[in-house]
Amino acid sequence: MDxxxxxxALSDSTRRMLLDRLYEQNGQxxxxxxxxxxMARQSATQxxxxxxxxxxxxxxxxxxxxxxxINPVPLxxxxxxxxxxFERRRLGLLLDLKNxxxxxxx
Amino acid sequence: MTxxxxxxxxxxxxxxxxxxxxxxxxxxEIARRYWGHENVSDWNPGSKWEHVRANDQxxxxxxxxxxxxxxxxRLVITWANASQAIDPASYSRVTFEIEEYxxxxxxxxxxxxxxxxxxxxxxxxxxxxxxxxxxxSFLETGRPIDVSSKPKAA
Numbered sequence: 370m371d372x373x374x375x376x377x378a379l380s381d382s383t384r385r386m387l388l389d390r391l392y393e394q395n396g397q398x399x400x401x402x403x404x405x406x407x408m409a410r411q412s413a414t415q416x417x418x419x420x421x422x423x424x425x426x427x428x429x430x431x432x433x434x435x436x437x438x439i440n441p442v443p444l445x446x447x448x449x450x451x452x453x454x455f456e457r458r459r460l461g462l463l464l465d466l467k468n469x470x471x472x473x474x475x
Numbered sequence: 476m477t478x479x480x481x482x483x484x485x486x487x488x489x490x491x492x493x494x495x496x497x498x499x500x501x502x503x504e505i506a507r508r509y510w511g512h513e514n515v516s517d518w519n520p521g522s523k524w525e526h527v528r529a530n531d532q533x534x535x536x537x538x539x540x541x542x543x544x545x546x547x548x549r550l551v552i553t554w555a556n557a558s559q560a561i562d563p564a565s566y567s568r569v570t571f572e573i574e575e576y577x578x579x580x581x582x583x584x585x586x587x588x589x590x591x592x593x594x595x596x597x598x599x600x601x602x603x604x605x606x607x608x609x610x611x612s613f614l615e616t617g618r619p620i621d622v623s624s625k626p627k628a629a
Contacts, residue, residue, distance in 0.1 A: 396482055427484045427583070438484035445604040446611075449620055 371423070372450070375443045378423035383408070384416050388425065391439035398434050478564060481596050482587035487607045488579045491614040496573050496580050497547035499610055503527075509609040509619035512536070518544050524552055539566065548573050554586070556595065567595065582607070 378384055383406075390405055391397060397405075403413050417437060420426035427438045489496055499505045503513030507529035516524035518541055526537035538560045539553035550571040559565035567589040574581045584603060589596040605622050613619040 396484075424486055424488070427486045429484055429585075438482070440484065440486050441604040442485050442487045442607050442611075445608045449608060449612075 374423040378419050395438050396436040479591040481589050481591040485584040485603050487582050487611050489611045490579050493547040493573045493580050509613035511622050
């Protein structure tokens with residue numbers, strides 16, 4: 370995972386909205402996505418390219434159509450790296466505090 | 476097709492060989508280490524496969540049939556809850572595609588023919604990203620992530 374690309378892709382509210390739309394209904398065409406959000410095709414295409422480069426969206430050709438799927442795998446890696454790690458530490462500190470207050474020698 | 480279906484497509488890039496990735500999915504002794512489950516089959520087209528929890532009870536949680544096997548690049552299986560094994564309509568389909576991509580391997584997991592809004596669709600939507608992150612971490616660093624951990628409620 371290229372974390373810079375993921376964070377950059379997520380730093381834009383339009384792109385986050387596109388991800389929300391795909392979460393609600395996965396596998397949409399460019400046309401469907403534009404219609405949903407009232408966006409010009411060109412603008413949506415550019416946003417989708419950035420999301421694809423970050424591997425947050427996967428485009429799959431089905432016959433004549435190109436369908437866009439949300440790919441949450443990099444989000445999970447960000448969660449593992451940047452959220453869960455610190456949560457664990459905080460929980461560890463709470464446990465230490467509890468042990469100290471309660472005089473538990475472990 | 477009578478049921479309204481939904482599909483998911485997951486992609487992850489892994490620093491490993493295609494063979495390693497294929498083995499990690501199909502060999503029970505590897506899968507249990509990052510998935511907490513084993514995928515048990517002889518991996519011949521038409522054979523059954525079972526998704527077995529890697530604990531003492533060895534609960535069979537999912538069952539299905541092997542549809543297509545092309546080591547180390549492609550595997551297609553059907554997928555259903557073991558409790559719904561007799562209902563043909565409950566089966567969805569999972570396709571693993573493994574391609575070399577520059578110095579890495581691109582693993583694409585397509586889960587389709589899922590009944591829209593079903594518990595299975597909700598479950599796999601949450602499950603695959605965790606399993607695939609764990610697979611990547613395990614193959615690249617030797618350390619899986621805890622697939623049973625849940626986000627803490629705020």
